[in-house]
Each structure stands twice: as C-alpha cells, then as structure tokens.
Amino acid sequence: MKTPRLLRNKIAMAGLVLILLYVLMSVVSLFWLPFDPLAMHAEQILQQPSFATGHLFGTDEFGRDILSRIMKGTSVSFIISVSATALGAVIGIFMGVWAGYLGGKADNVIMRIADILFSFPSLLLAIFIMAVLGEHTYNVVLAIGIVYIPQFARISRGAIIALKGNEFIRAAKSNGAGRNYILAHHLLPNITAPLIVQISLSLSTAILLESALSFLGLGVQPPNPSWGNMLSSARKVMMFAPWTAVYPGLAIVLLVLGFNLLGDGLRDILDPRLRNVR
16 A cells, blocks of 8 residues: 655654644643643742753743743644634635636736735734734734735635636536536635645744734733743843743744644645655
8 A cells, every 4th residue: 555645755744743742732731731821939930940840941030830831822822823824815715716717807906905915024014903903812813814815815816827727627618617616616626735835834924923923012911821922021031041932932943843844745745846856
C-alpha cells in the first residue's frame, strides 16, 4: 500500500506535529493546569524556572505561573486565529469567486474594494479597526478577518479566471448546467488546493497579528492570559527576569513555524509542478 504524500513529506509532517502538540496543550488546559493562571502570589514574584517549586517556566511580576498562563493562552490564540481566518476566507472566497466568474463591472467593484483593503499594511489596518470598534475579543476576530479578505479574494479570483475558460466548463454549459451548479460542482472543487495552502499560512499570520494587538493593549485584556500581553508585561522586568519574555515568545515562534512548515509542505504536495522537486 502506497504511503500518503502527506506522510512522506517531512516538512509538512514536522509542521503538523508541532501544531498537534499545541492542540493537545490547548485541550489539556481546558481540564487541567499546573496552577491558577490568574492567581497572584506576592511571595512568589519573579521566581526562576525550577522543578523544586513546580514553576517549570518560572513566575511573572505578579507571582503567576508562566507555564499555566502560556497553556491558557494557547486556547485563546487558536480560537482567535481559526475564527478570524475562517471569517476572512469565507467572505474573501465568496467575493473572489463571483468577481472572477462574472467579470465586467462586478469584477471591478469587488476587486477595487479588495485593493483598498490591500493598500493598508495588515497590522495598521487591524489597529485602525480595533480603534474604531473598541477592545474586545470578538473585535479582534473581526479585525483580523477583515485583513484577510483581500488575500483570499485575489487568490480565488485568479484561480476562477484560469479555470472558467476550460473545455469542461464549456461542456457543462452546453449540457444546460446553471451558474450556481458550475460554481459548486466544477469551479470550487478545483481551486481548493491554493486555498488550503493560503489558509494554513494565514493561521500563522493571525497568531502574529493577535499577539501584536494584545502586545499593544488592543487585543485580549489582562488579567486574561495571551501570549501578546504576556510579552507586553514582561518588558518591564525582562532585563533581570528574561524567562518572563523568552517562554511566551518561544510559544509564538514554534506555533507560527508549525503552520508555516505545514503550508510549505502542503504547497509541495498539492502543486503538481513541485511534487518531484523534494
């Protein structure tokens, strides 16, 4: 029996293993944590990482266990990144598919909206949206989702334009297939490969954006743990307590690396031009 291409791709498997470790940590954090991530202990302020005390990653400037806060922050990062990516993907793909298939004025209007959103740097656009909507977790999801809309719109539009002139589309039209049927059964199934890759890469960027917004005080609000606000609070003590910044930063780096490796591997697997390169 032939091994699936995903299992044979070392890059994709390395990324998948990293992601699954974080998923496991997120699930475990729902039922068990080493310490209460919100509990403050004045007698345990800025303790170094130690097995003896049970604080494997040390404590922060309020005596809170850093490992527990990182584990709790994993769920926050996953929920926000997955929800925001899903929101941006659904709206962006809908816009791009109709723009590419209809063409003409509809294409111009839809893509000019996408171009306006694309003209702003991702972080600045997210900050602007948060400044307008206010500080709330739901608004973080909305802000990051809006940032992703033009990316998915452009990718799906380009893929639809490349496909809609093919013979099998003309054959479907000659057989009486309607527009919705062609979109659902012929076009959308054939553009899933680039969209899957984009979704995996967008998840990594969503984590970075959420962390950046929380770092700036616009995302998840203290005392609720988020990797971004943990890094923000660590700025005041990181010179003499570096573990307060190292471990949250490492958590971000490894999860982003996992999604990037998975996206790179999926690109190699799903793109027939790259299947024999590695």
